[in-house]
Amino acid sequence: MNPSRWMPLLGLWLIAIPVHAENMDDLIKVLEDGECRNCRLADADLVHADLRDADLRDARLQRANLGEAQLDGADLSGANLSFTSLRGASLRGANLEGSVLHGTDLRDADLSGARLSPNALEEAHWQGATGINRAMQSHAALHNAGVEASQSGRWSEAEQLFSAAILRTPEEPLSWVARGISRSEQAKDQLAEQDFRYAAVLYEQQGADAWANQLYNAADSISTRRFEPTEQKAGNGLGNQLLEGTINGFKMLAPLAAKALIPLGLGL
Known part of the structure; x- marks a missing residue:
């Protein structure tokens, strides 16, 4: 030096x-x-x-x-x-x-x-x-980064990060649910429906039938919404609305690892 x-x-x-x-x-x-x-x-x-x-x-x-x-x-x-x-x-x-x-x-x-x-x-x-x-x-790092992006309302970025996490570990249903929510927030209803249905299949394979049924119900609701007249649609954000009373969307968007939350105002 x-x-x-x-x-x-x-x-x-x-x-x-x-x-x-x-x-x-x-x-x-x-x-x-x-x-x-x-x-x-x-x-x-x-x-x-x-x-x-x-x-x-x-x-x-x-x-x-x-x-x-x-x-x-x-x-x-x-x-x-x-x-x-x-x-x-x-x-x-x-x-x-x-x-x-x-x-x-x-x-x-x-x-x-x-x-x-x-x-x-x-x-x-x-x-x-x-x-x-x-x-x-890693899968957890990508998923957790997607969680942070979603918490800041950066849904497009969150979708990309959850997609990358899925490529790492496609058998983890939590990332499919998270991506479905991020897609629903962008009014990508058909893609969100597909993610929820696939996540439901994965939960069924794990024996988590209650969560699978709730996801099937959410997917069915999105499917119904897709065919409503535009003026009757409630707008974006259906994923969290549908899941809030069932498996709780924000709970599903939890980090996969015990991630510490630094006070992000620290520093510059």
């Missing part, structure tokens, strides 16, 4: 920015030396920090704010990044293998060439992130 990048600003940085790092000596060391294995940097405010090629193996970075930080080539293997904000950060070629990404905010980050452990993104927030290798996106 080239000291000329930070030395003129280090003093001003520490004065101007309200830093609350777990250990100030470790914070200074990482800024000065670009390496601080096992650093205690929980709660540190490192927005826009230049930490390219930094050695942060096994660092404690819980709840730290690294929004838009430069971390290209950094070694963060084994680091605890629980509830850390890396929104908009550049992590090109970074090593994140074995790191804890519980509730980590990776939205809009650049992960091109980054190394992650299998299924590492299941408990992280990565909407808008670029450079994510398809192999990193």
Whole structure:
């Protein structure tokens, strides 16, 4: 790490920015030396920090704010990044293998060439992130990303994510139900009906006859609605309306994994 990048600003940085790092000596060391294995940097405010090629193996970075930080080539293997904000950060070629990404905010980050452990993104927030290798996106991670998109009303994006989740694990009925709801919210009634019927078949195969029957009823209602005169249709959103009194649409749009919900207002 080239000291000329930070030395003129280090003093001003520490004065101007309200830093609350777990250990100030470790914070200074990482800024000065670009390496601080096992650093205690929980709660540190490192927005826009230049930490390219930094050695942060096994660092404690819980709840730290690294929004838009430069971390290209950094070694963060084994680091605890629980509830850390890396929104908009550049992590090109970074090593994140074995790191804890519980509730980590990776939205809009650049992960091109980054190394992650299998299924590492299941408990992280990565909407808008670029450079994510398809192999990193497990069924649960894709489904959970679809849940987040749907909760924000981004139904088209949710549909695409649920479709990708289905391609990963087509035998999971929950993703078919979720996609059916997202399609119904876009008035794609025929496609939504098909998704509900197929999900019902999958639940039948699992012995969950009550849920299967409720989905068949929802599909029948959508089918009836499709042939109503346009002026009689209630508009979009039929999927949740139909399911609310039966299997509860929002319950069906639950994450597949125990995903932590970081306060997404944190950071920039």
